[in-house]
Structure formats: structure tokens, C-alpha cells
Amino acid sequence: APTVTLAIGGAGCLCYLPTVLAKQLGMYKQAGLDVNMVNFKGGSQALTAVIGGSADVVSGYFDHTVELAAKHQKLESFVIYDRFPGLVLVVSPKETDKITSIKDLAGKHVGVSAPGSSTDFFLKYLLTRAGLKRDSAAVIGVGLGGTAIAAMEQGRIDAAVMLDPAVTILQNKYKNLRILSDTRSEKDTVATFGGNYPGGAFYARASWVNSHKKEAQMMTDAMVNTLKWIHSHTPEQIMAKMPPEMVGKNKKTYLAALTNTIPMYSKDGMMDPKGAEAVLKVFSEGDPEVAKAHVNITDTYTNEFAKKANKM
Amino acid sequence: MNRMNRALLIVLQVGVAVFLVLAWQIATTTHLVGNPQDLAFFFSTPGDVAAQIWTWFATGSIWYNLWITLEESILSFLIGAFAALVLGFWFARKPRLGAVFDPYIKGANAMPRVVLAPIFTLWFGLGIWSKVALGFTLVFFIVFFNVVQGVREADKTILSNARMLGMNERQLLRHVYLPSALSWVFSSLHTSIGFAVVGAVVGEYLGSAAGLGYLIQQAEGMFDVAGVFAGMFVLAAFVIAIDYGVTLIERRLLVWRPQLHGGS
Amino acid sequence: MNRMNRALLIVLQVGVAVFLVLAWQIATTTHLVGNPQDLAFFFSTPGDVAAQIWTWFATGSIWYNLWITLEESILSFLIGAFAALVLGFWFARKPRLGAVFDPYIKGANAMPRVVLAPIFTLWFGLGIWSKVALGFTLVFFIVFFNVVQGVREADKTILSNARMLGMNERQLLRHVYLPSALSWVFSSLHTSIGFAVVGAVVGEYLGSAAGLGYLIQQAEGMFDVAGVFAGMFVLAAFVIAIDYGVTLIERRLLVWRPQLHGGS
Amino acid sequence: MGRRPPGLRRRGLKRAAAEAAQGGVPQGLPPGAPSPRAAHRAIAFEGVTIEFGGTGQALFRAVEGADLAVAEGEFVAIVGPTGCGKSTLLNAAAGLLTPAAGQVRIFGAPLAGLNRDAGYLFQLEALMPWKTALENVAIGLEIAGTPKRAARDRARDWLRRVGLAPFADRYPHMLSGGQRKRVAMAQVLIRDPRIVLMDEPFGPLDAQTRLIMGDLLLRLWQENRKAVLFVTHDLEEAISLADRVVIMSAGPAARIIGDFPIGLARPRDISEIKLMPEFQALHRDIWHLLKSEVLKAYPDLTMRETP
């Protein structure tokens, strides 16, 4: 069977769960593919490994393809498994009373996973949409892990863009945790971006996709099957399939976070063209280079494989 | 050190461990230090960590990851130390060459290795070698600077004598510089063993498919602090074991040194 | 080294730099080594990096970040080296104490610092102190092991003589152990300056609002390799400058050592 | 203390004793001679046996059953073949080595740990290389609490006495072997210790400087009589300086095989004393014992392949 090396930008993130689950369920094998999964600290490291040629496919956020298109690196996504980005703008428990809307963030310290990351762009987009200047809040890189939680709890940052399971952990601890924007839900996502917004996706160099159509199809098949499996099983069943080192000690929290996240997973792996446009808009606002580059957004994704996979 | 002393020493060492674990237990289960739940979130509890370690070893799932990490650590330690020895001796013996490259080596030592991880992936792929490269960049500099200094410290009279005995540069290296730099080298090896492991783990942490760093990152991603700490303790235990091996070699190689007079 | 030699040395040093930059330029603009666009994606081009550095300094935007990073580095260097000196001398002089804690120190040295970042944030916040803590954990161990070894290496006859002259432990430390361990300490300082900076940058990289590590991370997030490399070069330049300062102090403190006989 | 009576267990001593009997030389005090009272003994070796080795290696017995007392104010010289254990004995007196058997008493009290009453001039180089000659000499006073300036002044004075005033600011590696030795001597003597242990202090000095330094040492000793234990390989020097000359047998398991009181009048002019007939008689006697000991030791050493 052909082998594909899959680089994943933080397998622990629930947003990437379908990728791991597919392996656990044997979906790749079933599709006739050996997948070699390599975990990275973040999406950009995973992407860099693909550009360097040490991995074939990235499982990561779609928005990188847009950013890279501006840098003359042609990447193409071929299956989307998150239809919402899952980014949540949370207010620090210490500031719950003082910050009630995005407008209140002006002049505050807001944590993002890293400056220049998707979380950063998301914040800037929200700020501009609220009528503020894009740099009206000071951005602090805090990662997505314990650092972010510690900083939030101690009030060292006033708000942060977070992902699950961190959000759920905070919600469990602080019942009245204020959330300013929650793109784990369809409602907020549509309200924010005007449609579904693609999160996690499989993408690769365009040249790879064109020369490895068979493998790309197999991956898409495996993913679409996994998505169908997810939506036909309970969170408990899903959790039981996940490798124990990813679930960790605290099963209750995991389950809660998973339950919060399930609606976020796509049902068919298809890209919503409106969503792709939204990504371009977000990044054009955040990064002048992207705006200058006049990216043709339709070059960065294809629904060809997902369509076939759904027909099966 | 006699038998009695050795027994006492081990008792004291275990005593320290017991004390630390107790303090940890108290901090994470009582309100003496702070909110135990908060503390447990960041530090886990001794019981959880022990349980995690137990599970790993009982199911045997740890061995593969541990083996990967140790392999990377030992390779980066050996390659790094060897390269540092060779280059260190070479530079120390060719002071002009050394002077020319000196600023570059010092500058290179200030490179944040974490940032270089993508480049290592580019060059060495996703397997163990990119981690070995990261570990190498830590080990190399620690050993290198000590070797250079160790060579400089060689006794001037012994050196003159050796040269008068007709030694050429190679022989000087083998019979004078190497033995006299040996205690410097060993000192740096004690430091660099730890850093080799750190390099391997950080390499895995930044991108890998197996190893303790991988386990730690998984655990961290899920806010499973017990897993993080369990991984670190397992690591530390193995480093202590390797270090003990180095100490044994050191004792063998340095038999010739005088012991301090008694009466201290 | 006379005037002539010094000039030649600088010429050679610059020569190496020119050679490296040329190789880099050729690799990233011609097809000699590989696809230049791919290489430029990972290594940027000399022109871009120079332009970035120029912009930073021309607009002055770099100074604030540079200052933050240097402040963190220097603090962690000083605190780490000082703590290592104190503890190293203490342990070396109380061998029993040293033996009891030895495995703990070696184990601690194997902790992957990156993983500790959340704990440092918890304890020290997001400001400079959590970065200082990270740098400290690197500097401390490098200096510590060298101090311990340096004390052990003190000449036995000189030591006996000093004790016969009536020195107590404190005086022995001041008049014998400290001076005789000095070259060990300096050797470790050369290594640890680099690591102090690495600690600061990695700390910023893991969570911060300013500093060179922050700039580098931002550049990395936006796939702006020129920015990453520019940041690293600025760092390296400053480390070389600080190291030069340490070398000057070293020369002053070690005036008493014999120079090697001529005729080499 | 006198020579130990013959008939003891060790072959080495028996041999030495037999030798002595043959030669018929008067070897120090007869066994029964009155020894200085314990309270007046500055240093007393009582059956001191010293062994080296330990982990793995076979034990090497350097000195065996040494009995020797140095009274307060007495100047005792130890002479013996090279490698016999003179330095070892001094190290034991300084408290740097612990005897395997027997004990060392200092002013009557058993020595445990360092001998705080003694100043010790080592055979090896022991100056601190990071201190100048002046600092090396002054340090003994400074650590005892003398103000820095006063200590330096006295150190400068001492350097002048040993002929090194112009070299005060040199680091040890810039001095010649003999100069370093003289600095070391000043370093020990400036502290004015109650017991002085000296291991070949004048080894690297030329004959004339030796005389000057010997004279200096005698003058100091005469001023306030210290107990001096003085190792030398120069028998003339031993006789001209000491109250008693103690002879050690060749190692291993070296013993004290002779103890000669030197009856020469004091104060002595050590450059002239050699011409006195008493001196020459003493010299002949001691030399005879010593020579036979060394010569006997030689084939012995070279035949046996292991000690």
C-alpha cells in the first residue's frame, strides 16, 4: 500500500480529532493507505515540514494555504473536516465584570497562541469588525496550553483567544466565564464570518495533489468516512476509541470538551466557498502582504475529492 | 567511603525524596499552601503521577517511547561530545584558526535552537536524526568550551618537557593535552548528558511521532499534568543512571590523580 | 599578538563572514544547490535579512525588544551564575551534602525546560521574570558543574599549605578555591552567556509581549523567515559583544597565569 | 628518645642494628638515656606506622614504628636516604596524614586533624600562583587578622631578609626555583609558629645562600626557641644547625636507626663550624651509618621487583 506521511500541528487539539480518530478506526487502512502520523508543536511547524519535503500532507488549519499563497507557495486543501474554526474569545475570570464586549478590549492585553498565528488574525478581525483599530489591543503570545490558563486565571492577561479543551476547562472552573465570541457554534461562526469558516483540513503542495490523486482520494475517503462515523456515535463512544495518552487523566473534562466540539466537525468534508472567501478577507485585513498578493482563493482548495468520496 | 557511610548516604537521599514528595502531597491536597485544586492543576499530585508511571511500566507502553528518547539522547551526546572534542582540540592547538572562528562559534551558541527545529526537519527528516541534531547543538557547545579551556590549562612545564621528549603535535595531544583536559571534559559531560536529553525531548516536543517528548506534549495538550510530570520523572531517572555510568568511566580514567590528604 | 596580527585576524574573520554570506546568496538565488525558492523559504536571502535588520534599526523599533531580551539574558546570566557559584562552592566544600543532593541536581538538569514554561508563568507571570527563570535553569547547571569540578581540581599541595597557614573554610574559599576554580568558572561563563540568551528567547517564544523572541515568533508565524534570521543575527551580535566583555574581565582576573614558553 | 633497642621484629631494623654493632660507631644516646619529659615535648611520635594505598592496590608501608620526640625549643634534623619517608613523617606531624598505627602527640595532646601549632615548609611547590610574592608572604598574617597594611609591611621586611625585596610584586611563576623556596620560607616563618616543620628548605639554593638562610633560621630560633623538625639531605647542614640528628633507614618500612646529639656550642657560626674537629668526628660517624644504609638499600631496591 502507498505510504503517506501526515504532519499534524498539535494532535492534542480537539479540532484535529478526526485525523487521529481515522487512524484509530483504521479508516486509512481501509482506504488502502499507510499513514505515518507525525505530531508538531503547531500548525506552522507542520506546514514547514511539508514544504521542506519531509512530510506529504498537513492536517492543519486551512488559513495557512492562503497565507502561503501570498508567499508564492502553492498549497491546496482537498478535504475540510472542521466547518467552524473553534476559536473562542474568552475574558479572564478576573475581568468578567469589566469586559462585556469586544469594544472593551481596547487598550487591554489579549493573549493569542502566538503573534502572527491564526488566533492573532482572528482577534484582529474581530477588533476591526467591532470598529476598533486592528492593533488597539496589545497582543501577548501565551500558547494554547497551561501557560494560557495560568495567565487567564491570574489575570495577567485580560482576555485570550483559546481553543478546546482549554475553554471547557475554564468554563468548568468558572461558571460565569464570559465568552465574547464562540466559533465552536454555527451561530457565532455565521454571525462573524457570514458563513461556515473552514478550520482543520488536509492540504498539501498543489503539485503533490496533482501527482498523487490516488492517495489524495484515499485520504479524503478515510476522512469522510470518519466524519460520518463521528456523527453517528456518542461522545463516549468516540472517547473510547481515542488513544489513552490523548484523553489523559481527566476523562470528565475531555468528554465535556468533546461534546462541545462535535458540532464543529464537518459532515461531508466539503469546502464552503463562502468560507474560503471569508478566510481571505480575514487575512487581507490582518496581513498587508496577503492583501497585496491578490490571491486567487479558488486555487487553494478543491472539492473534487470530497465530492467523489461522498458519492460512494 | 565505607559501607556504613554508603548506607547512610542512601538513607539520606531517599529521605530528601520522601520529604519532597510529602511537601508536594501536602501542597496539592490541603489548604496549607493554597487552593489544592489549582495547585494540582499545575503540579498534579504524587499519587496521580505514580499511578501514571505505574500504568506505563505495567502495560509496557513506555518502553518504546523511552527507547526512542534514549537513543536520540545517547546519539546526540556521543556525536556532540565527540565533535566538540575533535574541534575543541583542533582549535586549541591552532590558536589562529581558533581566533578566526571564535566569534562565529560564540554567536552560534546564542542561536535559540527551538527556532532552528524546522531547518533540522528540512535537513534530517522527521525521524530521530532531527532530534539528535537539536541535542547536538546543546551538547556540542558545552563540551567544546570546556575542551578548549582544558587544553589551555595544561601544565606548562609538563608540556615543555613532552615537547623536549620529541613529541609531535599528535603525540602531544594523545599524551598531554587529552589526559590533562580529561577532568574538564568529564565536568562538561555531566552537564551535557542532561542537555542531550533536553534536546531530544524538546525536539520531540516540537515535532515527532514517538518518544517521551511526544508523550509529554500529548499530555500537555490535554492538560494532563500527571502525564507531563510522569514523563519528566522517568527521564530524570534515566539521566541519573547514565550519569552514574559516566562517573564510573571517569573514575577509571582518572585513577592517577592524588587524593586529598586526610585530616580534613 | 601584535598590531599586524590583529589586523590580519580581523580581515580573516570578515573573510569568513563574506564567504558564508556569498554561499548563502548563491544557494538561495541560483539553481546550484537546489530550488532557490524552496531554500529561500527556509533560509531567506542575505538581502532580505539585511533589509529587515536595517529597517529595525532605522526605525528604531528594535531597541525596545532588544533591551527586553538583553535585560532578561543578563539577569538570568548573573543570577544563574551567582547561584551556581554559591551552591557549587558550598556543595564542593560539604561533600556529604553534595553527595545527598547530587542525584537531584543531575535529575533536575535533565528536565526539559520548555515544558516548565507554564509553571514559570504561574509563579513569575508573563513579564521578564518567567524568562529569567527559564534562562536561569540553563545557566545554573552549566556553571554549577564546572564550579564543583573546579573546586575539586584545586592543587592538593597548595591546599594543604593554605590549611597549615591557618585558613578556615571561608578563607580557603576566598584565597584558594575561588582563584583556582576561576578558569573553570570562566569557561562555563562563555558557554552560559549563549544559553542565557537562548533561555530568554525561548521564554519569549513560549509566551510574551515583547523581546526578540517575540519578534522571531511573530515572524515565524507569518512565515517571514527573513525576520527570524534577522532576529537571530542581532542576538548573536550582542552575545559576541557580551562575551568579549567577559573575556576582558577574565584577562584581568587571571593575570597571574604563566604564558606558554615561546618556540611553539 | 635515643636509638631504639635492637631485637625488634622488623628485618630492616635488625639489619641496621647488626650493622651498627659491626661498625662500632657511637650511635646517639644509649637506650636508657633520660628522654625529655612528656610535658616538654613539642612533638612526639609514638610507634608511628604509616601506610599508603587502599582501594585495590596493595598497602605500602612507608614508615614503621617511628619513635621520636622533639622537645620544646629543640632543633632536630632528619637525614635519610631518598624515599625513606622523611616527608611522610613531617606530614604526619602536620596532621596531614593519619598514622596506621601509633600516634603523634603535640605538646602532650594526641593530634587529631590539622596541627594548628605548626608551620610547615613543604618540599613541593606550595605558593599560591595567583598571589604575588608579597601577598603570599603576607597572607599568613592577614588571615590571622593583622590589618592588611601592617601585614604587608612585615611581609616586605621578611622578603628583604630572604633577599627578595625587589621581587615583591612577582607572581611565583616569574621567580626562580630558589627564589620560590625563599618566599615559601618567609611565608611560614612570618607567622611565628610554635613548631616549625621544614622539608628540604634549602634544597634549591646555592651553597652560599644556604649558609645565609641557615644563619637566618638559627638566629630566629635562638631568639624565641621553637621546636624545629628539619628534613635535609645535606648531612653537614644537619649537623651544623641541629641539636640532634636523626637517621632513617632506607624504605620501605623505614625506621629510625640513629639519633645523634650534637654537642657543638651555640651560638654557632655555620660557615666556620665545619672546620671544628668535633664537627668532623660527628660527621664521620653519622656519615658512616648513613652511607652503609644507602648502599645496602641500593641493591636491595634494585633486586626485589615488588616492595
Added chain:
Amino acid sequence: MGRRPPGLRRRGLKRAAAEAAQGGVPQGLPPGAPSPRAAHRAIAFEGVTIEFGGTGQALFRAVEGADLAVAEGEFVAIVGPTGCGKSTLLNAAAGLLTPAAGQVRIFGAPLAGLNRDAGYLFQLEALMPWKTALENVAIGLEIAGTPKRAARDRARDWLRRVGLAPFADRYPHMLSGGQRKRVAMAQVLIRDPRIVLMDEPFGPLDAQTRLIMGDLLLRLWQENRKAVLFVTHDLEEAISLADRVVIMSAGPAARIIGDFPIGLARPRDISEIKLMPEFQALHRDIWHLLKSEVLKAYPDLTMRETP
């Protein structure tokens, strides 16, 4: 070479010359005596001046205008007050120091870099502490390519000659001062160098062992005549061993102030030679010069506060 004619620039030499005139002692060859032909000179110092110092410090002129030649097969001893520059001169002959003025010729060729023809026994401890006595002795042969086993065998033989057979496997720190010196001597001599430089080789040995070692050295030298330059502070030793005894003045800016050919017949029995009247006459003459030099140097050294 004979003594340098009086009337040269330096005060030190003038003084020495004046002294010589007063005393009226025969000081070596007259100025015009035939000097060994250049080609037959193993070592030739030609107006060698050596200075120390450099960065920052004032220059210290240790030796000034030294002219001295050692013919092939000649045994020359250097005697002089402590710190005068004897070791410095040897270092220059070994190529470890470069003269500030003048030059050193080895077998007629100017010396640049290390003197590969010479074996040098240092005044300081120079054994490799990480090698046993045997290894230290064998190393000179091993690096020259002798198979290890053969080298060890010869080294063992040499250790026997210097009386240290039982100590072959000891590390230097387990040996006494005199034992280490003898190991160092074996280390140098085993290589059979064409030129032998020795700096107080017998310093830490007892009188009897000195004789044995001196005898050993003379025997070796007689077998295949090397050029020997021998520093000692023991005038008797110098006279009994050497063909010529060279006297240096006290430093700083020490000069060669006397050069005495020793006409005693060879082979010599160095333990008996002292009793010969010729020996005693020579000793008296040289001693006179040397003593006045040291004594003169003393107040001199102690008065001036800076060199």
C-alpha cells in the same frame, strides 16, 4: 671560550673583573686561549641576552651577553647564586626561550624553535602525572617508534639503574621528591640525546644517592660522549663531574664571570676525588669567586627596592 675580557659596558661584569684582579685567583683560561672550533661546538651561546616581561610590566633583564660554548663530548657545569639565570640559560639552549639579543647555535646552526637534539631535565616537576613511572620513562622511546614492549623493557632497566625498580607502577604523586627526580632523569637519558641539559638533577637526593647518580651519569657520558650542560648549586659536585665549571654573577643582568677548566684525570671516582689536593685547590679558587659574588649580591638585592 674563557672568561670575557674586562672593560665591557656592564657594571656587573666590571665589578666581577675588579674582584678577580684583587683576589688574584686564576680564573679559567686566559682571554686568548684557543676556543673549540665552531664545527665542534655542540652548544654555543653568542652574546645571549634574555629578558622577561612584556605586556604592561617593565622588562626584566635576567641574563646579559652570555658567551659560552660547550664542545661535543664536553661536560660543562654552571654554578651561580640562586636566581641568577641558570635555568633561563638552559631554557634558551632548549629553544624554549628566545633570546632578546644574541643567538644560540646548536652544532653550528642557529637554533630556531625547539632544540631537537637535546634532552632536558627540568628543575621543576615535569613528569606526566597520568602515567606511571614506567610509562613516563618509556614514553620517550615509544613516541620515537620503538615497539611498546621493547620500550617498556628498556624503561624497566633504566628504572633499575636509578634504583626504582619496585616503583615502576606508581604514579608520580605516590613517589617521594627524590624518586620523582630520578624517574625524570631516566626519562631524559633513555632517549640517548646528543646534548644533555640538566637543571639541578640531584637537588632533592641525599648525598650518597647523589654520588651513585653522579657516577651513573659519568659512566654513561664516558661511553658515548655527549655534550652535557649541567646546572648545580653544589660546587663539589660541579668540580667532580665536569670538564669545565662556569660561574655566573648574581642577577639581574647576570653574566658569566668565570670559566674554570677542571684538569682532573678521568675516569674519576667521584666519592674519592674530593680528597685530592688538586680538587681542593680548584674548589678553594672557585669558591672564593662565587662566595664574594653571592655576598656582594646580597646587600645589593636587599637594598634596591626595584630591579
